[in-house]
Amino acid sequence: MKTTTNDSWLYTISSKRKLIDFNFKEIWRYRDLLLLFVKRDIVTVYKQTILGPLWYLIQPLFTSIIFTLVFNNLGNIQTGGIDPFLFNLAGITAWNYFRECLNKTSSTFTSNKAIFGKVYFPRVIMPLSITISNLLKFVIQLIIFLVFLCYFWYQGMDISFNPKLFLFPVYVIMMALLGLGLGMIISSMTTKYRDLTILVGFAVQLLMYVSAVPYPVSEAKAKFPEKVAILVEYNPLTQIIEGFRFMLLNTGTFTWFGFIYTFVLSIVLFLIGLVIFNRTEKSFIDTV
Amino acid sequence: MIISDIILKAENISKQYRLGVVGTGTISHDLNRWWHRIRGKEDPFLKVGAINDRSATVKSDYVWALNDIDFEVQRGEVLGIIGKNGAGKSTLLKILSRVTSPTTGEIKTKGRIASLLEVGTGFHPELTGRENIYLNGAILGMTKSEIKTKEQEIIDFSGCQMYVDTPVKRYSSGMRVRLAFAVAAFLEPDILVIDEVLAVGDAEFQKKAIGKMQDISKGDGRTVLFVSHNMAAVQDLCTRVVILEHGELTFNGDVSKGINNYLSKNSLSLGYKDFDNIDNETSSFSRFEMLNNQNELTPSFVSGEKIKFKTLINVCKTIRNPVFSLRISDLNNVNIVTWRSNDYIEEPLPKNQNRDFEISLTTNNLYLLNGVYTVSIGMADGIEMLEAKIKFIEFEVHPSKPNQQFHTITKEKSTNSLIYTIADWDVN
Numbered sequence: 001m002k003t004t005t006n007d008s009w010l011y012t013i014s015s016k017r018k019l020i021d022f023n024f025k026e027i028w029r030y031r032d033l034l035l036l037f038v039k040r041d042i043v044t045v046y047k048q049t050i051l052g053p054l055w056y057l058i059q060p061l062f063t064s065i066i067f068t069l070v071f072n073n074l075g076n077i078q079t080g081g082i083d084p085f086l087f088n089l090a091g092i093t094a095w096n097y098f099r100e101c102l103n104k105t106s107s108t109f110t111s112n113k114a115i116f117g118k119v120y121f122p123r124v125i126m127p128l129s130i131t132i133s134n135l136l137k138f139v140i141q142l143i144i145f146l147v148f149l150c151y152f153w154y155q156g157m158d159i160s161f162n163p164k165l166f167l168f169p170v171y172v173i174m175m176a177l178l179g180l181g182l183g184m185i186i187s188s189m190t191t192k193y194r195d196l197t198i199l200v201g202f203a204v205q206l207l208m209y210v211s212a213v214p215y216p217v218s219e220a221k222a223k224f225p226e227k228v229a230i231l232v233e234y235n236p237l238t239q240i241i242e243g244f245r246f247m248l249l250n251t252g253t254f255t256w257f258g259f260i261y262t263f264v265l266s267i268v269l270f271l272i273g274l275v276i277f278n279r280t281e282k283s284f285i286d287t288v
Numbered sequence: 289m290i291i292s293d294i295i296l297k298a299e300n301i302s303k304q305y306r307l308g309v310v311g312t313g314t315i316s317h318d319l320n321r322w323w324h325r326i327r328g329k330e331d332p333f334l335k336v337g338a339i340n341d342r343s344a345t346v347k348s349d350y351v352w353a354l355n356d357i358d359f360e361v362q363r364g365e366v367l368g369i370i371g372k373n374g375a376g377k378s379t380l381l382k383i384l385s386r387v388t389s390p391t392t393g394e395i396k397t398k399g400r401i402a403s404l405l406e407v408g409t410g411f412h413p414e415l416t417g418r419e420n421i422y423l424n425g426a427i428l429g430m431t432k433s434e435i436k437t438k439e440q441e442i443i444d445f446s447g448c449q450m451y452v453d454t455p456v457k458r459y460s461s462g463m464r465v466r467l468a469f470a471v472a473a474f475l476e477p478d479i480l481v482i483d484e485v486l487a488v489g490d491a492e493f494q495k496k497a498i499g500k501m502q503d504i505s506k507g508d509g510r511t512v513l514f515v516s517h518n519m520a521a522v523q524d525l526c527t528r529v530v531i532l533e534h535g536e537l538t539f540n541g542d543v544s545k546g547i548n549n550y551l552s553k554n555s556l557s558l559g560y561k562d563f564d565n566i567d568n569e570t571s572s573f574s575r576f577e578m579l580n581n582q583n584e585l586t587p588s589f590v591s592g593e594k595i596k597f598k599t600l601i602n603v604c605k606t607i608r609n610p611v612f613s614l615r616i617s618d619l620n621n622v623n624i625v626t627w628r629s630n631d632y633i634e635e636p637l638p639k640n641q642n643r644d645f646e647i648s649l650t651t652n653n654l655y656l657l658n659g660v661y662t663v664s665i666g667m668a669d670g671i672e673m674l675e676a677k678i679k680f681i682e683f684e685v686h687p688s689k690p691n692q693q694f695h696t697i698t699k700e701k702s703t704n705s706l707i708y709t710i711a712d713w714d715v716n
Contacts, residue, residue: 010397010398012395012396012397013384013394013395015389015392015393029431032426032430035432040412040423047414048414116387118385119402119427119429121429286305286306286388
């Protein structure tokens, strides 16, 4: 007699794809891998460099100085009573986090094809680990920003946090979701069509200028052509950068509409990214 | 009552690949596919596609790397997967280890699958050996605490204790492979997929690796899928084999039969081999034959049987001090025995008139243990090598009973010794 139990398969490997097919249990099982990837990213970036973690400080600092010179001293952009250097540093700190998340996650498939081609683990671990390791970098840069904030406050500048500061973590999450979502969409597309890799390089650069990083939204409204001003205002990134400055420097504007609009958009983009990423991960290795 | 405990079941697995480069054609095909899909129709490109035969010329843009593969694996079984290069073995393993998904069909499994496709995946050169053990282990599916309990064993097995806190980029390539194999060897998945890892490291480490693999499959009763070109390793480790040919499953069953089937189909061993004569200036081998007791050509013998190796030589110029040699090696490249003719043949070999010279060697009481062996032959004039053919033919040896009172001698009973000889025992 032959007895077979057919009902207790652990999992099935097939080509069938459901639109939404997330195995959270599996991702949870691989949590140690996630942490090890985060650790790897952080430990190895500045290995064999002399300045080491000082680079975390140097990069935003110099960018802010250049921005201050070009946009505020030369371009005469008004920053609403806040020291332009501090204004720029706040914008750059926030922008850097988004940019790093987007840049790194958008090459997930292409730059990890050696690993992905040999072993299976939930692929989404990779972009997640990038977002988390960049979050740590972001915290370091945020601390640097706070140090400067204290310095300026000590110098007698009138600086106060906004009472809506409790929303700050939400802004960070929105930023992460946006970077992750866009990054996952792009990385999935680049497995077949490499055109996007080229596009991302300079598009991110240009995106910064329509995201109100070196100027406040009020200036854009006053000086840009109307259509461009609308584009800048409804850019979710503008909302985040402006909100970020609003929390920490109490400058600019905040609307609940803008907040909820950005919040919903980040979550939608993230979910779209997750679905596309999930569909690609099954067989991208054949086309990459 | 046979209780079959199927741990893995593959049902008509097929995998289609696109030939040529990804270009503008890709996007139009993609759009076509998408258009069919939203109308709820079948993918039009699944109907086309040539069979996977590397050398054939095909018109289709698509090829089936795997075509309708069905098989089952029982718990505790060691399944060998053999086939020529490009037969679809690696594609099958990739699907099994979930690196890519099949075009059609599905694989159901009751256990976690981990693969040793190529060891050392995910090693980061800047991290130390120890850090890489953790990273690599986690990539292969272990949790941190699992790795922690095995850390020392892994380090001991790799033999890299001294360098364990040095970045891996300073390692020799051999050390890297040792460390990587060690991590993988201590994985404890329900199903382990192994592809050609035996080809790594030096001889000493290879032996260690094969031993470990035997422990895994025999000792712990783990289910293993093993892909290799090394027939001796397949013979040693596997309990069943499947043969893939042009993406199709052509054999599923007994190990020895499978290996025989594979070797005979690949015309490696027909019992003879003809060599092409390059020119008429140099002396060369023209044909090699293997004959059994009944003087029949065969690639298959029983242990202890007399084997007659016959070589035909086309002599273009007199060979003054002819020396012939013949060597038998096993598939792990261990040389078992070498014979040289210099003690036996001293006459010069004159230029041949109308037929090739025939040199034969017949083994006497050579008890090779069951397995597959290769033959190399060479010919020299005095000290100058005239021609050598290295491992150009394979033959198989089956277990035998030297005489009635003996048990059957097998490699397994001889704990993997190389040969057997009859000896006299005295008990006082």
